[in-house]
Amino acid sequence: MKLVYVFDAYCGWSHGFSGTLREVVSRHPELPVDVVSGGLFTGERRVPIHEFGYVQGANAKIAELTGAEFGDGYEKLIADGSFVMDSAAAARGVAALSQAAPDRAADLAIALQHAFYVDGLSLSDPATYREVAEQAGLDADAVVAAFEAPEAQAAAEADFHRAAELGVTGFPTLLAVDGDRVTALALGHGTADDIDQRLAALRTS
Template identity: 25%
Template sequence: MSNKFLYIADPMCSWCYGFSHELKQFLADIPDAELDIVLGGLRAYNKQTMDADQRTMILSHWEKVRQVSGLPFDMTGLDKPAFIYDTEPACRAVVTAKILTEDMPTKINFAVFEAIQHAFYAEAKDVTNEQVLAEVAVQALNAYDNSEAFDVASFQESLSSADSKEETRQHFEQIQRWGVRGFPMLLLVKEDGLHTLSSGYAKAQDLRDSFHEAL
């Protein structure tokens, strides 16, 4: 029986970016792991243009994550004129990947999730843009599957569909029902219920310790 995990996160959450690297190391030790991503909607449907104070506050968070995780950051990502920090499109891209790959190993969706994070934080790409998201997601999907099975135009069509938008909204509502207030969160799914392995950023070794304790 495979080990099943729930990963509650948002691709545009900086601590999730730091944590995903640790999670990847943890999962590497568990070849049969199934990882179901539930999208958090950190700043979903935000309509406000980012002002200087917000930018300064967010960049300070990024700097902390950079120091703790050692991961690359391109701090110019927030410098785009009239940038609106809406995390719904990035979350929806992961949901779209989940819909399109339902017959494939769940780790493929984590590959898409990570690719969007890397594009935003390390490459300063605008992952509120559906065209950018489709390009990033398709590249990750094809690289994972070592094929050309996915194409940008089809993915973008699915991404902008009513189904993807509704499914993404359901993810956000589920998080609210569970009362989850912060991301990332990693849960182990067992017959007797859900076991929290991490609430917030954690190192791979901490995840291993929590996992063995839960077993």
């Protein structure tokens, strides 16, 4: 069995799920985790953030429900409403980081969301991946090169396709995959205890 975490680095609810994901990973070191980017803001949805009028209200709700932090850097970045969330660029970055340390993909996804939602760093900027890689003790030059390589776009498209194949329609979604059996452990939000109960039920069924 393995876990598949389908998220979008520009999704506030995914950021809110970071604490739960970290706890689940620490409780279950025996379960490998695949991180899949869902592609929330692509195509016609790749527009300035002011066109999503609900962002501040949604973030307040996420913070209240999950305790997630939305930092000053993030508030400054989106203040004038012109910032564009490009999920394809973010997915390329997730792929580059995951390639550098596949066994740490979940932690790196959490770190990337912290870079955006707390520090206010753009996930379209190669410098963001350099910083995340350096903080994680990875080869920053290799991560940036991977982010900028054509293969990263192919990896992003493959992630979007995989998310659709898994039937995921909202983020974050945490799945348990055991052979052909796919079971949802969390949709949108959930606690580590909730997920433990579902895992225990799976293992006894």
